Amino acid sequence: MAVGRALSPLAIAALALLIERDMHPYEMFTTMVERHEELVVKLRAGSLYHAVKRLADDALVVAVGTERDGNRPERTTYAITERGRERLRSTVAGMLAGPTEEYPQFPLAIAEAHNLDRGLVLDLLRSRLAQLEAQLVAMRDGLARLSDGPPRCTCWTSTT
Numbered sequence: 001m002a003v004g005r006a007l008s009p010l011a012i013a014a015l016a017l018l019i020e021r022d023m024h025p026y027e028m029f030t031t032m033v034e035r036h037e038e039l040v041v042k043l044r045a046g047s048l049y050h051a052v053k054r055l056a057d058d059a060l061v062v063a064v065g066t067e068r069d070g071n072r073p074e075r076t077t078y079a080i081t082e083r084g085r086e087r088l089r090s091t092v093a094g095m096l097a098g099p100t101e102e103y104p105q106f107p108l109a110i111a112e113a114h115n116l117d118r119g120l121v122l123d124l125l126r127s128r129l130a131q132l133e134a135q136l137v138a139m140r141d142g143l144a145r146l147s148d149g150p151p152r153c154t155c156w157t158s159t160t
Contacts, residue, residue, distance in 0.1 A: 005054070005058065007087065008051060009040070011054065012091060013040075014061075015061070015084055015088040017032070018061060025045075026045070026075060028048060029043070060081060061078040062078065
C-alpha cells in the first residue's frame with residue numbers, strides 16, 4: 001500500500017465518485033449534492049476543488065481531459081489511478097475495521113463530568129451505552145445481510 005497524507009472524508013468521497021466514472025470537480029460537487037452527501041461529509045465546492053488538487057498531487061487521480069462549455073471556465077476531468085483505487089480500498093477498510101477515537105469531545109466530557117450531578121452523568125452514560133448497543137445490533141444485522149453478497153445501494157438512484 002502506498003503511504004501518503006491522510007485522506008480527508010471529502011477526498012474519500014471524491015475518490016469513490018471517480019470509481020463510478022471520470023468526472024470534473026463541479027460534476028462531483030453536483031452529484032454529491034444530489035445524493036445528499038453533505039450528511040456524511042463537510043461539502044463545499046471550494047474545498048472539493050482543493051481536495052481534488054491534493055489527490056492529483058499525490059497521484060491518486062489524473063487529469064484525462066479539459067473542456068470548455070461556452071463562456072464557462074475550463075473544466076478538467078479526472079480519473080482515479082490504480083494507486084487511488086488501492087488507497088480508497090485500504091482507507092475504507094481501515095475505517096470499517098476499528099472504531100475511531102472520539103478525541104477530544106468524549107474524553108473531555110469524561111474529564112469534566114464531575115461538574116454535573118452524579119445521577120445525571122450516570123443517566124447520560126447509560127443513554128450513550130444504549131445508543132452504542134443499538135448501533136452494534138444494526139452492524140450485526142448488516143453483517144448478517146452481507147452473507148448473501150455485497151449490498152446494492154439503491155438509496156441514491158433516480159426514480160425518473
